[in-house]
Amino acid sequence: MSKTMKALQFNRPTKTLKLKEIPIPKVEKGDDVLVKVVYCGICGTDLHAIKANYPTAEHDVTLGHEICGVVSEIGADVKTLKVGDKVTVDPYRGCYKCRYCAGGNPQYCLHEGPKNALGFFRDGGWAEYCLAPAQQVHVVPESMGLGLDLACLVETLSTIQHGVDRIGMVPHDANVLIIGAGIIGILYACIFHLHGHKNVIISEPSNERRARIDVLELGYKAMAPDQTREMMAKAAENLDAYGLDYVVDCSGYAPAVEEAFQWLRKGGRLCIFGVAPPTARISIAPNQMFHKELMILGTLTNPFCYPKATALTAAMGARYLAYDKLAIQTFDLKDYEKALSSLASGVISKAVFKFSE
Amino acid sequence: MSKTMKALQFNRPTKTLKLKEIPIPKVEKGDDVLVKVVYCGICGTDLHAIKANYPTAEHDVTLGHEICGVVSEIGADVKTLKVGDKVTVDPYRGCYKCRYCAGGNPQYCLHEGPKNALGFFRDGGWAEYCLAPAQQVHVVPESMGLGLDLACLVETLSTIQHGVDRIGMVPHDANVLIIGAGIIGILYACIFHLHGHKNVIISEPSNERRARIDVLELGYKAMAPDQTREMMAKAAENLDAYGLDYVVDCSGYAPAVEEAFQWLRKGGRLCIFGVAPPTARISIAPNQMFHKELMILGTLTNPFCYPKATALTAAMGARYLAYDKLAIQTFDLKDYEKALSSLASGVISKAVFKFSE
Numbered sequence: 001m002s003k004t005m006k007a008l009q010f011n012r013p014t015k016t017l018k019l020k021e022i023p024i025p026k027v028e029k030g031d032d033v034l035v036k037v038v039y040c041g042i043c044g045t046d047l048h049a050i051k052a053n054y055p056t057a058e059h060d061v062t063l064g065h066e067i068c069g070v071v072s073e074i075g076a077d078v079k080t081l082k083v084g085d086k087v088t089v090d091p092y093r094g095c096y097k098c099r100y101c102a103g104g105n106p107q108y109c110l111h112e113g114p115k116n117a118l119g120f121f122r123d124g125g126w127a128e129y130c131l132a133p134a135q136q137v138h139v140v141p142e143s144m145g146l147g148l149d150l151a152c153l154v155e156t157l158s159t160i161q162h163g164v165d166r167i168g169m170v171p172h173d174a175n176v177l178i179i180g181a182g183i184i185g186i187l188y189a190c191i192f193h194l195h196g197h198k199n200v201i202i203s204e205p206s207n208e209r210r211a212r213i214d215v216l217e218l219g220y221k222a223m224a225p226d227q228t229r230e231m232m233a234k235a236a237e238n239l240d241a242y243g244l245d246y247v248v249d250c251s252g253y254a255p256a257v258e259e260a261f262q263w264l265r266k267g268g269r270l271c272i273f274g275v276a277p278p279t280a281r282i283s284i285a286p287n288q289m290f291h292k293e294l295m296i297l298g299t300l301t302n303p304f305c306y307p308k309a310t311a312l313t314a315a316m317g318a319r320y321l322a323y324d325k326l327a328i329q330t331f332d333l334k335d336y337e338k339a340l341s342s343l344a345s346g347v348i349s350k351a352v353f354k355f356s357e
Numbered sequence: 358m359s360k361t362m363k364a365l366q367f368n369r370p371t372k373t374l375k376l377k378e379i380p381i382p383k384v385e386k387g388d389d390v391l392v393k394v395v396y397c398g399i400c401g402t403d404l405h406a407i408k409a410n411y412p413t414a415e416h417d418v419t420l421g422h423e424i425c426g427v428v429s430e431i432g433a434d435v436k437t438l439k440v441g442d443k444v445t446v447d448p449y450r451g452c453y454k455c456r457y458c459a460g461g462n463p464q465y466c467l468h469e470g471p472k473n474a475l476g477f478f479r480d481g482g483w484a485e486y487c488l489a490p491a492q493q494v495h496v497v498p499e500s501m502g503l504g505l506d507l508a509c510l511v512e513t514l515s516t517i518q519h520g521v522d523r524i525g526m527v528p529h530d531a532n533v534l535i536i537g538a539g540i541i542g543i544l545y546a547c548i549f550h551l552h553g554h555k556n557v558i559i560s561e562p563s564n565e566r567r568a569r570i571d572v573l574e575l576g577y578k579a580m581a582p583d584q585t586r587e588m589m590a591k592a593a594e595n596l597d598a599y600g601l602d603y604v605v606d607c608s609g610y611a612p613a614v615e616e617a618f619q620w621l622r623k624g625g626r627l628c629i630f631g632v633a634p635p636t637a638r639i640s641i642a643p644n645q646m647f648h649k650e651l652m653i654l655g656t657l658t659n660p661f662c663y664p665k666a667t668a669l670t671a672a673m674g675a676r677y678l679a680y681d682k683l684a685i686q687t688f689d690l691k692d693y694e695k696a697l698s699s700l701a702s703g704v705i706s707k708a709v710f711k712f713s714e
Contacts, residue, residue, distance in 0.1 A: 289655035298646035
């Protein structure tokens with residue numbers, strides 16, 4: 001095989017993104033796995049990263065953390081994978097030594113986690129090959145019948161799966177509001193639908209994004225914030241009967257979160273998934289927290305979620321995840337500028353680089 | 358036995374509290390239980406009630422919801438109790454028919470709960486006898502060796518037990534801050550100590566209240582808010598190492614809660630037990646909720662907690678709960694004015710009416 005490959009690398013000091021021909025990484029350590037990348041997504045975080053608004057390495061680094069492909073080569077100690085396996089790659093790992101990791105929370109790791117993630121600090125998947133430690137490489141079992149196009153969504157769904165784990169079991173009589181119909185809000189809506197929930201509404205200012213909810217034919221109302229406000233103002237006249245049991249924020253827009261907090265009925269839960277700016281604040285009444293026995297919880301990355309998220313992705317399948325339904329578009333790596341601008345402009349919900357298999 | 362009894366009744370329209378001689382209630386329904394009251398506590402809520410700042414009946418009603426005593430008479434259908442049993446009385450019950458009750462959350466009941474509680478809407482325990490439905494009367498098993506003086510704390514501890522259930526298992530390496538050293542804060546501190554926790558601090562402005570923590574010899578630091586602030590400002594330089602894992606607010610003082618929220622480290626939980634005024638607000642950063650994966654939870658009354666709280670009270674025993682240690686004072690019912698003023702002034706942590714056995 002060729003000794004070089006195409007890779008899209010970011011240089012933080014100069015804020016430049018450049019398509020380069022670089023050596024294919026070599027399997028050197030016993031637990032190294034070389035993955036031939038087949039799909040690698042572009043995440044909203046990547047848009048921040050290439051503006052240097054998100055932590056990345058100071059040296060040239062290949063971006064891309066939504067990686068899937070086929071095992072090309074393995075180190076001598078790798079027992080759980082073999083060449084030819086279809087795999088996804090978890091960008092994160094813990095050190096498994098610090099207080100947090102040793103306590104089962106690698107998402108808080110003092111040394112690894114986002115601080116040393118593939119596609120941010122170590123070379124990621126916007127390249128023909130990606131080298132990853134075996135513990136970060138997860139088989140997509142053949143028996144699942146999950147194509148690599150959909151498997152490329154496992155990383156995104158693993159972070160949502162963690163949110164689902166944090167939120168806990170949602171009873172089927174629950175009223176749910178999802179704030180924001182970006183790709184995360186859409187996927188949350190799909191998961192509620194997959195689980196049989198009927199009473200879900202999605203609040204989203206963009207006509208285009210609301211239309212993407214409609215395409216999925218979930219039977220859920222996608223509403224403009226003014227409509228949501230009007231509907232919930234009526235509901236607020238008798239919150240016990242019509243209030244919300246769950247609000248999942250996928251927008252990171254603090255005023256919407258603060259407003260929705262008022263609509264929670266007794267025992268309600270607010271899950272904060274969207275990333276608000278560091279300076280944003282929401283104001284809450286501790287008296288309401290007490291009298292309505294509310295819960296607010298944040299959710300961060302995807303600890304121990306890859307196997308579950310792989311099964312979730314397979315369970316969702318093309319019914320929910322077909323690229324056309326989700327307004328996901330594939331691009332050749334060389335067309336990265338178009339891919340990034342299409343995603344940034346919102347004409348698509350997600351862009352994915354597709355490599356020749 | 359005499360056909361009348363002494364009862365301390367509140368008349369809401371005139372805001373008057375009056376010691377009266379009224380008929381002893383009669384066992385009429387099949388599940389009625391007549392309890393000869395031995396101890397009945399005075400709760401901070403009662404102080405609000407007699408100022409008409411808390412919901413109570415519009416007619417004359419005997420206050421007092423921290424009730425324990427001995428079964429004096431039972432209705433024909435009562436199978437779980439017998440005359441002479443030592444019992445506590447749960448002031449709350451659900452309707453077990455509404456959406457919330459049927460879903461296992463009687464604390465949100467649309468028809469009962471605080472809206473029809475003993476000592477607020479139905480006659481309570483500031484009287485020689487109290488009539489209660491059998492489902493609200495809980496045996497104190499003889500085998501527990503729990504005296505009725507301590508059993509009188511089961512009601513208070515049942516609300517704390519629910520908070521403990523909501524907070525979940527607290528690992529032994531956790532750093533805990535309790536805000537407020539009123540009776541609730543003191544009892545939370547005792548429970549953490551009972552469970553073997555070492556890293557607990559209590560923040561409290563009153564010298565007198567802090568001294569009550571010291572009396573208990575828990576090995577915990579009771580600190581004035583300025584000291585807490587100073588200590589946590591240092592800790593905040595490296596929150597990962599020194600930040601708080603749990604904050605339990607027992608003060609209802611919103612500025613203290615908002616401040617402590619900043620000191621939570623990754624994965625931290627804030628439990629809101631104290632009752633803040635309805636207009637009070639705390640400002641939180643959703644970005645911190647996300648990045649530190651925090652949780653905020655309110656806790657309300659005591660659903661399904663009486664059996665657990667009875668066992669908890671017995672487990673705590675005189676080591677923690679002896680009245681002198683907790684600055685609890687007993688009073689004759691006729692001395693109610695002194696009891697109420699002593700509690701209101703803070704010279705004691707709690708007042709309890711003691712009746713002849």
